[in-house]
Amino acid sequence: MIRRMSITFPITGMTVLLILSITFSFYYIQVKALQDIFWGKEITKAEDIYYIVESLIKRDSANLTALSKALTEHHGLNEGLGYYTSSGGNKVLLKETMDTLFPKLDVDIFQVFDQDYHAIYSVTKDGKVKIDFSMTDLQKVSDKNNNLIAAKTGKQWALIALVSVVNQDRRTGKLVIGKWIDDDYANKIAYETEVHVSFGTKDGVIASSIPVNSRGKISRKALQESIDDIKSIRMEDAENFKVSHYSPMELAGEIFSVIVEMNTKPSYVLLEKNKNHILKISFLILVISISLWVGIALYTLRPLKNLKKKAKQTVLDISGEDLKEDKGNEILSLIRCFDKMVETVVNHISERRDAEEALKKHKAELESQVEQRTTELKSANLKLISTIDELEERTKQTQLFNQFGDLIQACDSETETYGLLIKFCKKLFPHDSGYLSIFEKTGKVMRVVASWGRLQAVGEDFKPSSCWAIRRGHLHFVENPEVDPICPHVKGHSGSLYLCAPMIAQGEVLGMLHLQIHTEDEKPAEEEIKKLYFSKQIMVTSLLEHYAPPLTNLRLRETLKIQSIHDHLTGLYNRRYMIDTLEFEARRAKRHNTTLGIIMVDVDHFKRFNDTFGHEVGDIVLRELGSFLRNNIRQEDIACRYGGEEFILILPSTSLENSRMRAEALREKIEKKLMINHLKKIHTITVSLGVAVFPLHGETIEETLNAADSALYLAKTNGRNRVEVGNGNHREMQITSA
Numbered sequence: 001m002i003r004r005m006s007i008t009f010p011i012t013g014m015t016v017l018l019i020l021s022i023t024f025s026f027y028y029i030q031v032k033a034l035q036d037i038f039w040g041k042e043i044t045k046a047e048d049i050y051y052i053v054e055s056l057i058k059r060d061s062a063n064l065t066a067l068s069k070a071l072t073e074h075h076g077l078n079e080g081l082g083y084y085t086s087s088g089g090n091k092v093l094l095k096e097t098m099d100t101l102f103p104k105l106d107v108d109i110f111q112v113f114d115q116d117y118h119a120i121y122s123v124t125k126d127g128k129v130k131i132d133f134s135m136t137d138l139q140k141v142s143d144k145n146n147n148l149i150a151a152k153t154g155k156q157w158a159l160i161a162l163v164s165v166v167n168q169d170r171r172t173g174k175l176v177i178g179k180w181i182d183d184d185y186a187n188k189i190a191y192e193t194e195v196h197v198s199f200g201t202k203d204g205v206i207a208s209s210i211p212v213n214s215r216g217k218i219s220r221k222a223l224q225e226s227i228d229d230i231k232s233i234r235m236e237d238a239e240n241f242k243v244s245h246y247s248p249m250e251l252a253g254e255i256f257s258v259i260v261e262m263n264t265k266p267s268y269v270l271l272e273k274n275k276n277h278i279l280k281i282s283f284l285i286l287v288i289s290i291s292l293w294v295g296i297a298l299y300t301l302r303p304l305k306n307l308k309k310k311a312k313q314t315v316l317d318i319s320g321e322d323l324k325e326d327k328g329n330e331i332l333s334l335i336r337c338f339d340k341m342v343e344t345v346v347n348h349i350s351e352r353r354d355a356e357e358a359l360k361k362h363k364a365e366l367e368s369q370v371e372q373r374t375t376e377l378k379s380a381n382l383k384l385i386s387t388i389d390e391l392e393e394r395t396k397q398t399q400l401f402n403q404f405g406d407l408i409q410a411c412d413s414e415t416e417t418y419g420l421l422i423k424f425c426k427k428l429f430p431h432d433s434g435y436l437s438i439f440e441k442t443g444k445v446m447r448v449v450a451s452w453g454r455l456q457a458v459g460e461d462f463k464p465s466s467c468w469a470i471r472r473g474h475l476h477f478v479e480n481p482e483v484d485p486i487c488p489h490v491k492g493h494s495g496s497l498y499l500c501a502p503m504i505a506q507g508e509v510l511g512m513l514h515l516q517i518h519t520e521d522e523k524p525a526e527e528e529i530k531k532l533y534f535s536k537q538i539m540v541t542s543l544l545e546h547y548a549p550p551l552t553n554l555r556l557r558e559t560l561k562i563q564s565i566h567d568h569l570t571g572l573y574n575r576r577y578m579i580d581t582l583e584f585e586a587r588r589a590k591r592h593n594t595t596l597g598i599i600m601v602d603v604d605h606f607k608r609f610n611d612t613f614g615h616e617v618g619d620i621v622l623r624e625l626g627s628f629l630r631n632n633i634r635q636e637d638i639a640c641r642y643g644g645e646e647f648i649l650i651l652p653s654t655s656l657e658n659s660r661m662r663a664e665a666l667r668e669k670i671e672k673k674l675m676i677n678h679l680k681k682i683h684t685i686t687v688s689l690g691v692a693v694f695p696l697h698g699e700t701i702e703e704t705l706n707a708a709d710s711a712l713y714l715a716k717t718n719g720r721n722r723v724e725v726g727n728g729n730h731r732e733m734q735i736t737s738a
Helices: 002-006 009-071 075-086 092-104 135-143 183-193 212-217 220-228 265-319 330-409 414-428 468-472 526-565 575-592 606-613 615-631 656-673 701-717
Strands: 109-113 119-124 148-153 156-167 170-180 196-201 204-208 233-237 242-251 254-263 433-440 445-452 476-478 497-505 508-517 596-603 638-643 646-652 675-678 681-684 687-694 723-725
Touching (some): 009 156, 009 170, 092 109, 148 254, 183 196, 183 204, 220 242, 330 414, 414 433, 508 526, 575 596, 575 701, 596 615, 596 656, 615 638, 615 646, 615 675, 646 656, 646 701, 687 701
Parallel strands (some): 687 723
Antiparallel strands (some): 156 170, 233 242, 242 254, 433 445, 433 508, 476 497, 596 646, 675 681
């Protein structure tokens, strides 16, 4: 048995010490908690007794107050005081009344004063104490709302109530009743609370239920401290099993200390009894814990032996060494086995580490080769991606250029191409800004017709010589503003990169595209600038190559169109355009229920004028008249040459009367203002005008023209230089006209 226990003996000893420590700690904590419970109950009981004492005193005070107010209405007292006053000091009637009344009252003091606080009659129950309350105390009662006060006469304190006696609305005197604060009063309260109660002031104890020979144990210092600091103080007398609580209390305007003395012996006996119970429980816990540990130690000894055998067998398996067994000390045997296992494992780890080092070296070489190959593949992949991106970008640009070419071919006017070009510039150069300028032959200036981005220059114009690109005939790129020449038309240049690309077709300048290049870096590297220039140059050149030929074709088409619908001599619309326009306006007049005015104009005596001055002067007359008509009609009106010296004016949405008035106004202006200057001679002409309105003068344009021609013929017949209105069959219809 000793050998078996030798293994676990140190651990068992330490465990027993631990159990003892825990047990004694448990005992101490439980006893301390029990003491706190008992002392807490004691303090709670003291507070309860204090409140009971306070309520008893308040009850007596309330009784005194109520009794004093009731006595003021006593008939005998009122008559006695009235007689005393009226008789000049006769007390007989007052004395009889008070001697009869006093024994019936539950008071110790009964006094009557006149208005000047001179005592008329005084009586006490014991008759031994001389009543001599100070005038200041009595006046203090009169000044207060409450008629109750604690007053002192000699060494004796009393609780008194003072009231005025009023007879027929006239004060006849004052009445004082009271109770002594003495040992009898303290015994009365102690009887009701079942503990000793004492009252004290700063001067000492004034009343107590404690026997006189035992009052020396009341602490004068604690009494004064509880009154001065207005706090409760606990004093303990362990030898006599007594505890005193000193608590301040306000009594009728004065601060007293109420001393409550309690007997703690029953509580002490109960506490000691509970301590014994706790000690027994602690000892029982100690015995049970030690027994359990011994059982656990014996129970775990067998697995420990099995572990020793398995450890010894493991050493034999991994190292081939059979260790000797240490009898009676399983832990030492286990330690030796584990040491041997650790040694063997360390040797194996060392061998494995050498093998791992060799593997790591070989792995590092392989990783280096893989990394080199990976870098090469990444570089090739990046180049491939870059090439693919460039091809995709080129493909995208090619698609945009093809789309642009298709759309530009479908444009009806040159102005429409400006907006289309700017939209594709926004797609091709989304982060850049720029504008398109077109060369105007009439003013021989470059006019900005459209822009995008931050540049807002539409409407501005500049001379072609202000652009280096137009001067040189090819693209001009500003890489460094301090070195490269800046075009004068570039206003407020901020130092950013820009290029100007001329648009030239068949040796003729059509316009110029200006592009301001915005970069992420304020000062980009030279390689980046070259790359930017190369890509922008290709896109701008391709864009203008797709734009210039269609623009030339569009201008040629516009020129041919203008020539096909205009009279070459007068510049007015020709007869074919007139017929088309009349048909169109007639349909619109029918659709909107309006009228269409037609004025036919003929030059008076044109043949004679032509024969006299020659055909050259006749052409001048026709040309000047055409220009005059074009400048003296409304913007929506249309002037056409009908043939020879005849002209037609088309007036949309114009009534018959307005058409006639306009014809008359034109006739007067031509007669007065149209001057033909030939060979320093001024010639004047007159015209005859025929007016007709569709559909008033005809259901078709042909009928209306015939009506206007008839009116013109009538004007010629009636003397020329006049206006006549057609006499066609006027149909009655409601027509909206200007």
